[in-house]
Amino acid sequence: MKTMIRKYGMMGTKDLCEITLINDNDVHATILNYGATLERFEIPTPTGRENIIMSLETPENYSKERNYLGGTVGRVAGRIRRGLWHHDHTFTKLPINEGENSLHGGGDHGLDNRPWDFRTACDDHSAKAIFTLYDPDGSNNYPGNMKIMVTYELDNDNNLHYNITAYTDKTTLFNPTNHTYFRLDGPHANVEDLKMQINADYYVPVDDTTMPVEGIRKVDNSVFDFRKAKRLGDVINDKKEHQIAVRGGLDHPFILNGNGPAAVIESAKSKRKLTMTTDAPSVVVFTANGFNHQGAMRNLGNHDGVTLEAQVAPEMGADLDAFVLVPGEKFERNVNWHIDY
Template identity: 50%
Template sequence: MPIKVARYQRKGQHDYCEITMVNRHGMQVKLLNYGATLEKVLIPTARGLENVIMSLESPEDYSKARNFLGGTVGRVVGRIRHGQWQHGNHIVQLPLNDGQNHIHGGTGTDTQIFEFSTQYDEHQSTATFILFDADGNNGYPGNLKLQVSYTLDDDNQLTYRIRAISDKMTIFNPTNHVYFRLNGPQSDVLGLNLQLNSDTYLPLDADSLPYQGRRSVEGTVFDFRRAKSVGAVINSHDSQIDAERGLNHPFLLRGDSPAAVLSSPDKKRTVVMTTKSPAIVVYTGNHFDHTGIAKNLGQYNGITLEAQMPPAAGSDLTAITLLPGEQFDTWTKWQFTY
């Protein structure tokens, strides 16, 4: 399973590279060292290779404007209320880049150039990305070493792993922000079926942050314990859905395997997701509108299942605190069938 590496541009003393992994079935995965990004997942069809995730038109586009498509978003994905992390009597103030809140790590790890290495054998290929994020960058304490790896095997499974270590107490809650679309570049996700092994979700306030604690999915549009249409939920006129213009909600996982199953209407294409993380934030690409760098993408063209610690309502971020020398290690696996 050889790996191809192609430099597509050089800026600021950095090589920007696209890494292509191919398995014995002809499935291809394309990665960028910009943001340790999952750029494309290409499956073989009778018409040739077809991309089943949302992607920009060219690798060069990813660094022109922040887009989150397939990027490794950190140090903390999602919003932090008022950008404040309080531990003891001390408050760390992070930059406010989403109104009165902090979102997606400030400028974020998905906008950085990672060093990388590759390895392969006859059964799988792996690309490993390394980033040193300095103490104080985006307001976060601690020199952080971040390692991200992607492994494609001959069972059409893509494994994504994040490891990190810091020399100071800090907060850390990254994820991959890939958007699945399954039915190709001209499709939306309204006809896809989603199943989640989750009994509870977090309602959101006007700042898209949790504010009521966990709620049971029983009797709500958020009950995905049995697979149902994404479009039926978006068109439900539930007040939470209307306020976000779609799904943008955290679901607390039961710990069963798999965590989520996304399938095409005919069930011929599926993504089965397992993860070490305790929650998934489901977001249906509500903001895309065929403008800017993502002009090829529109509302509901993709759905992201962001494996992470659930977002907090306030400034007590104990759940995502990383102690000095503590090893952070999480993983997500996506099994594709087609």
């Protein structure tokens, strides 16, 4: 096990660095302290290594425009209707940045686009990168001074573990996620031929702006039934299902049933398999709809990856109570990605 650090720039007075975790199997996980972002996840091949997540061409490109690729997203991942939070007889107005709603925390400065402090640790069993961020009271109009810590840990069983913990000194909203897009067959194939299985009996229907509309609904007899693995392309190109057609693919929360792993993605072509486990109650599945080879994301196209965003589903916090974090309470969430190849 070993770690490597490379400085590639500065933001204000903060260094911008790539931190690479390497296990004894030559699996590499490269993380940016910009946004505590998983930049690359590489596995060995007969000719070198191949990256199995969506990544930009250079680390410098991540700060050129907002993209959320691999980032730590929050304070609240997903959308808050009209940016309004009603709590304790008061209304808090959060920044609007997608139509009339607040997306991924809103505002110009989220968890995903600021440099975090970091340190590394390594022993015979794993290599770690530990990131910390102080998010002040009033940041994007969210109350509470927050201390947030994210840890990436790679072990010799090819597990990449993601842990986020946080504390606040005022009652606030907190429902972050990691926004890594997996692609398994490398940078020259999209995800349509991959098979995906999700242990979820319910999903959350959404309207044309991706806001929840009617609570949860059973996946039975619908395109959203992934309890048995099926080809992603058969779902995301289904023009008969309005929710798929209007979004250009999947962009939906799935309520996990606790049976086995949260999700499994497999490639028949490369024989690679990603198994995801989490202590979050749901995952939001987004199939990179609308990427179009523009700007800093010029190397990325439609359906080039799929995210499995571990979080509390919007329907479970329709009044946002499920997102509330209070002083003295520790927030913690864990995600594990295991790769077979």
